[in-house]
Amino acid sequence: MSNLKRKRQSSTERRKHKITTNSEITMTSFTIAVSSCALFRHETGDIYFKGVAFPFVKALTMVNQRLTELRPAIKDRCVIVVIPADRQDMNHLIKNIKIYNLKIDRVEITGEKPLLDHLKEIKPVLYLSTNPQDVRDAINAGYGAATMFQRDYHEHSDDVLRVAFDGxxxxxxxxxxxxxxDQGLQGFLENERINxxxxxxxxxxxxxxxxxVNLQQKFILQNCPIRTYLVTxxxxxxxxxxxxxxxxxxxxxxxEAFFLSGAHKGPVLKAINPHIFFDDQTPHxxxxxxxxxxxxxxxxGVRNE
Incomplete structure (x- = not known):
């Protein structure tokens, strides 16, 4: 596991947790930021339950491991950063990351720093949280972001990362x-025909x-552990x-692309069983x-105004 950091720890504690300072991690264009409220369900007691973002993060660490095995000197990979929820106990968070053997690159130190200051520093290509306002703030600031929901879900295999997108x-x-x-279905169809x-x-x-896509290209002539889907x-x-x-x-x-002509997306998504599916419409x-x-x-966009 890469190293984690906690503010004002003693030198003994820093050795124990193998802390890496911010300057020792080079952030790449593949940084994924995940709120701890999405990664874990913060139940009572010291041991957290797996949260809704857990399968996605676990699959990302698998991709990183495969890249390392394929090309040990490779620099392009997913850098995974966890941003603790407000007043999160950092010791418990770090303990649970270790318990679940998650290869997390960095845990942010929240303190009084606003979320957008964290995102500006790490420049993620994606931010995930169960807090809708935080996600809206991230979207409005120009970051890719999505709100997740703590529900039960089907189990996933760890051999392939599957990500599905609406268009x-x-x-x-x-x-x-x-x-x-503005113009209804017929206006939409005519607009798409013209354009x-x-x-x-x-x-x-x-x-x-x-x-x-960039990561997939690293696996040329190899069994790629990433598959992407368009479900529109x-x-x-x-x-x-x-x-x-x-x-x-x-x-x-x-x-793979699925054009459903307005049909329900649920059955197709169930067959794909992606680690995560992104859509801008809450009914979907x-x-x-x-x-x-x-x-x-x-x-x-207009569906969320």
Whole structure:
């Protein structure tokens, strides 16, 4: 495990926890920040239960391990940072990270520092929390972020990281959703037909998605432990073609795409069983949760105004 830090520890305690100072960690463009309230369920007692973000974080550590085995000198990887919840007991948090053998790179020292100051320092491509206001603040500040919900979920295997994305309002901007809101379904379909060859603007999680694509490319000729999915309500005619052309034009490869033409996303997501599914619409997140799928709400765009 990489090293963790706690403010004003004695030298003995620093040796015990193998603390790494902030300056000793070089943050990369692949930094993932996770609030401890998403990583663990803070039940009574010293031992925390696994939280809703736990499977995703565990799978990320597997990817890092595979990269290290493949190319020991590699620098591109996911740097995982945990940001404790307010008044979190740091000793208990560090203890539980060790109990679950999570390869966390860094635990932030919260103190009185605002969340956005932490994010500005570590520059994550993704921030996950169960606190909706913190997530909205992160989105408004320009960071990819999503709200998670502490629910029961299906178990996941640790051999492949599976990440599923909605399209509009997540990977892409909400420009087409605004047309739908103003002009209805027919206006939306006509807009997509007219603009089929014009790429969609990119959305709040595109940097995170690009990071996954970059990591996948490190496993050329190897069994890649990352799979990405697009699960969208768009159909297979012009709306779907515009998405595919946007991905192709921007050289963004996705492993599988599902165009559901407005059908319920839950059954498809249950079959995929992703470690995390991102969507900007709460009804789709609720549908995923009903099927035991870990859903994360991206509060971005016209659907969330």
């Amino acid at each position: 509009d309002g997540v990977l892409f901007s909400d420009e087409s959703e605004r047309v739908y809101k 089929e060859d014009r790429a969609l603007e990119l959305g709040p999680l595109i940097t995170f998605f690009k990071a996954l 309500s768009r159909g297979t005619t012009s709306p779907g073609l515009r998405v595919l052309k946007t991905l192709q034009g921007r050289e963004l490869e996705i492993n 997140i609720d549908g995923a949760l009903q099927y035991g799928v870990i859903g994360a709400h991206v509060p971005y």
